Amino acid sequence: MTNWGGAPTNSSQCACGVQGRCDKSGRDCNCNINDYEWRSDEGYLDDKRYLPVKQVSVRDVDGEEEIASLMVKPMECYGVFQKRKYV
Template sequence: LVCQCLFLLTSGITLVGHDSERRVRVSPCEDAGCYSRIINYNLASLDQLRALTEASESCDQFVRLECRHIRFLKEQWGWWVSRDGFKIQSWGGTPTDSGKCACGERGDCALGLSSCNCDANDNVWRSDEGFLSDKSSLPVKEVRFGDTRDVPVEIAFHSIGKLRCWGQS
């Protein structure tokens, strides 16, 4: 595996960085998924990252969406794309394709929503975050969002953590 990876030998964790770890503003657009950010991993191809996830016991990747007055998963306005190009309708802290964020899984989303805080579509800053842990879908290849055209009312930022893998399968 040729990549610019950080190996933490004491804990046996492999971390793979990319170009979307910092907070990135979602460009204004209106349609579902109209904003696209392809994640570029440092010197590692998706095939190499697939080999890493398959050889590892566990992998995860942290995702965060900060939002105000937007729609997200409930009506399929946003999603992430798996390494194999599949549209995934879930966010960190939930099973793959559950249609929920972590708050929806716990039952404590804003306004009593059953999906995500960012589906509140109100004038309050909210966030949805957690770890994606389905190693058969990781790493995140792309994120897609919409409903951010009416700036400065509608606005969102995303950040995607390093791919973390550990153990042997």
């Protein structure tokens, strides 16, 4: 999967890129701006094929001055659960 939460699966984007709200226009993610400012990208992952998250690969941290911080929060479940009655 090549996206962060809030963006379509395999879009190589983050929520701000999809919404056109990144801190610098025309970017797919805030974390790709590379201007020596701490920035964040966040959102929910909702493609059930990739849940629960078991591994995260972070790339493009190749400069001596580039660092990354990552937090994966606990899974939250939403929606309607219907109890099925079997006869």
